[in-house]
Amino acid sequence: MSLAPKVLAGDLRAAARLMRLCDDDFASVVEVMKAIYPHTGKSAIVGVTGNPGSGKSSLVDRMVQRYRAHSKKVGVVAIDPTSPFSGGAIMGDRVRMNRHFGDEGVFIRSLATRGHLGGLSKSTAEVTRVMEAWGADPVIVETVGVGQDEVDIVKMAQTSIVVMVPGLGDEIQAIKAGLMEIADIFVVNKADLAGADRAVADIQYMLEMVPPAEPDAWKPRILRTVAFRDEGVDEVVRAVDEHRDWLGRTGRMEAKQRERSEVQFFDLALSRLADRLRATLAKDEFAGWSERLSQRKQDPYTLLEQIADRLFKTP
Amino acid sequence: MSLAPKVLAGDLRAAARLMRLCDDDFASVVEVMKAIYPHTGKSAIVGVTGNPGSGKSSLVDRMVQRYRAHSKKVGVVAIDPTSPFSGGAIMGDRVRMNRHFGDEGVFIRSLATRGHLGGLSKSTAEVTRVMEAWGADPVIVETVGVGQDEVDIVKMAQTSIVVMVPGLGDEIQAIKAGLMEIADIFVVNKADLAGADRAVADIQYMLEMVPPAEPDAWKPRILRTVAFRDEGVDEVVRAVDEHRDWLGRTGRMEAKQRERSEVQFFDLALSRLADRLRATLAKDEFAGWSERLSQRKQDPYTLLEQIADRLFKTP
Secondary structure (H helix, E strand, C coil): CCHHHHHHCCCHHHHHHHHHHHHHCHHHHHHHHHHHHHHCCCCCEEEEEECCCCCHHHHHHHHHHHHHHCCCCEEEEEEECECCCCCCECCCHHHHHHHHCCCCCEEEEEEECECCCCCECCHHHHHHHHHHHHCCCCEEEEEECCCHHHHHHHHCCCEEEEEECCCCCHHHHHHHCCCCCCCCEEEECCCCCCCHHHHHHHHHHHHHHCCCCCCCCCCCEEEECEHHHCECHHHHHHHHHHHHHHHHHCCHHHHHHHHHHHHHHHHHHHHHHHHHHHHHHCCHHHCCHHHHHHCCCCCHHHHHHHHHHHHECCC | CCHHHHHHCCCHHHHHHHHHHHHHCHHHHHHHHHHHHHHCCCCCEEEEEECCCCCHHHHHHHHHHHHHHCCCCEEEEEEECECCCCCCECCCHHHHHHHCCCCCCEEEEEEECECCCCCECCHHHHHHHHHHHHCCCCEEEEEECCCHHHHHHHHCCCEEEEEECCCCCHHHHHHHCCCCCCCCEEEECCCCCCCHHHHHHHHHHHHHHCCCCCCCCCCCEEEECEHHHCECHHHHHHHHHHHHHHHHHCCHHHHHHHHHHHHHHHHHHHHHHHHHHHHHHCCHHHCCHHHHHHCCCCCHHHHHHHHHHHHECCC
């Protein structure tokens, strides 16, 4: 129980330990998580998404440098698609860690999107909370751009940045994935490449096609960067601040925080329900359930009714 | 209740109606779904995935023509990323339907990947079952390639096809998304483009880097097509048949079907658990829960304990 005050005092090792325990033995730290919860919810949460090769990691790196220059502690959660082969996140913490090695004001963590058998990633919320409790502000959540899970994660950020590269058809993919509608800031990275003007014009055109839902809606920014040469990054950081100000000024921050709380609670609850489901199916009375379904000796709807009878107080 | 025999007799309109009811009022058709379940599980399920622009829809079209030429009824389930803006699938049934308009032997259905608040798409399994009961063999499940949801869906197919285009970096994305490890057949589409040889060589190289897990493992095929000119499609259809033969011959089909049953049952059960969770949270005693969480007046872990007390028979 002495973990909570340590994390709240900004102890990096204690925070890392709490995160590990969240993954390995959540029951042992649930009281710690309860204790830190009231100290969360105040940091800026910035989502950054883009296809592999868009340079979003370089951009995040450069943004981290800016925040560090202002003595802010920064958290980075890098969400990687799970490899079904290795079962883990593809990019490791170590690769990323090296970039800010020795800087005790940067906390980086890689996470896989999802586990097996319907197990949603419960840990994004917990990792973000631990980072906030440790003092990170902002927390940057970085994801690969196509796929509903990733879109959901970015939607949960207060400010969403979509990173694109000229000439790769990223705009089309962004539309398909529904990213166009959630981006607060578009970044055309590698803006020194041919086609940057066209990419900016395309984004502008698509934004004009969707009329703003409310008269005082946020007008998404379209910015150009060359992250590896550190160009245009100040403008991105400034746009993030402006968007956050706008959220607060127009009263939208509150609604956003409530939605975030709702979705994160559902993720948490569903992952626990999945644990309970697994435990119930492991009981003797259900032995061989998957064979029975697969061999069509039982149907899934009847099995579900049996489980519900066993599990729930009321129908 | 007269729906089940109609669907099993191959009535297209009855099958379409059953699917609609699965979405709109599942309780009203659960007995129908129970009745058709024993008649499912025998058709070939073929997953086809690839990035937008890879031409996977054209390839699926051509494959459908082949199966129709052999008088087989075909089902196509097209999984589209959900647009958070419209709330529905981006590509409509109508666009797709037109391609095989008037052919009563082709049943096409578009589905969005996921709903809001952790609601997993329960309908892929139901739609596939209805198609099978109606007589579709094969059922082709077409998805966009990057994203864990899509990978999960394709994994559930008996035979997985990954479609790539030369020179677009699709191989890299496929690795990131973990598709390399699940593909039974690689199709380099638009193989008349420069870079096709390179793409084939890259795939071969990556396959060689991962040693086969078992000595009698399936050796993934790498095929070239120009779908819009109808070139190479016979080879794809033949490779699908060969893979299915191999699954049966080596006893792997059984394990695959069992895994499919497991995952589909979890999806079904979790989506019902989510419904129950929503219903519980809507009760008076929990009024204002999201505000309390968002304002840090309550923590989510304690709320979850309260819900569990209310919901479950045993802790």
